[in-house]
Amino acid sequence: MGRYVQLVMGPAGSGKSTYCATMMTHCQNIGRSVHLFNLDPAAEKFEYNPTIDIRDLITLEDVMEELQYGPNGGLIYCLEFLLNNMDWLEDELGEYEDDYLIIDCPGQIELYTHFPIMRRICECLQRMHFRICGVYLLESQFIQDNSKFFAGVMSAMSAMVSLEIPHINVLSKMDLLGKFKKRELERRAQIIVSYTCILS
Ligand SMILES: Nc1nc2c(ncn2[C@@H]2O[C@H](COP(=O)(O)OP(=O)(O)O)[C@@H](O)[C@H]2O)c(=O)[nH]1
Numbered sequence: 001m002g003r004y005v006q007l008v009m010g011p012a013g014s015g016k017s018t019y020c021a022t023m024m025t026h027c028q029n030i031g032r033s034v035h036l037f038n039l040d041p042a043a044e045k046f047e048y049n050p051t052i053d054i055r056d057l058i059t060l061e062d063v064m065e066e067l068q069y070g071p072n073g074g075l076i077y078c079l080e081f082l083l084n085n086m087d088w089l090e091d092e093l094g095e096y097e098d099d100y101l102i103i104d105c106p107g108q109i110e111l112y113t114h115f116p117i118m119r120r121i122c123e124c125l126q127r128m129h130f131r132i133c134g135v136y137l138l139e140s141q142f143i144q145d146n147s148k149f150f151a152g153v154m155s156a157m158s159a160m161v162s163l164e165i166p167h168i169n170v171l172s173k174m175d176l177l178g179k180f181k182k183r184e185l186e187r188r189a190q191i192i193v194s195y196t197c198i199l200s
């Protein structure tokens, strides 16, 4: 079947971990073998235990305590530490032919937009013959307001352009919108699709 990865990105609280758990349940129900990979060194609990967990390599808590870093600097340190220890990741990924990974990423969007860290992780996975798709979550409520809408669209596009992998935007928490708002959102979603087409 090949080796596939969904890289689940988006701002903090956008629903990444919930999406990953829902996707795990769905894949298990249809008989697909999937693994959850936690890439968030600050994560606390999961519905499914991750098969691969960056916290087995390094935790944000330890970095903040030992190096006296703040949460953002500590997170960057953890991911750079992973980049310098990619052999750990290669060992964890093993040699299975039919791996399907769902990667639950941290919520700091500067990881996708400002720093080359996620790009380098993607390059490493591609070297290991994984086919990667970026799944970028944005809260549907968040984009009802014009300025938040553009901020969200721009951050999603920035991630798409910097990672250079196939990219899907997902609007989360649609259950929290009324009928009228859903219609308004469909109109705006068409704008996102148009922007994406112009750039790709
Ligand atoms: N109503 C609603 N709440 C959701 C949905 N997805 C996530 N949430 C809630 O949003 C909060 C943040 O979700 P989480 O998956 O932890 O976000 P993450 O920080 O991006 O991993 C949690 O309280 C979830 O229960 C959804 O589709 N609908």
Ligand SMILES: [Mg+2]
Residues within 6 Å of the ligand: 016, 017, 018, 040, 043, 104
């Ligand atoms: Mg999460």
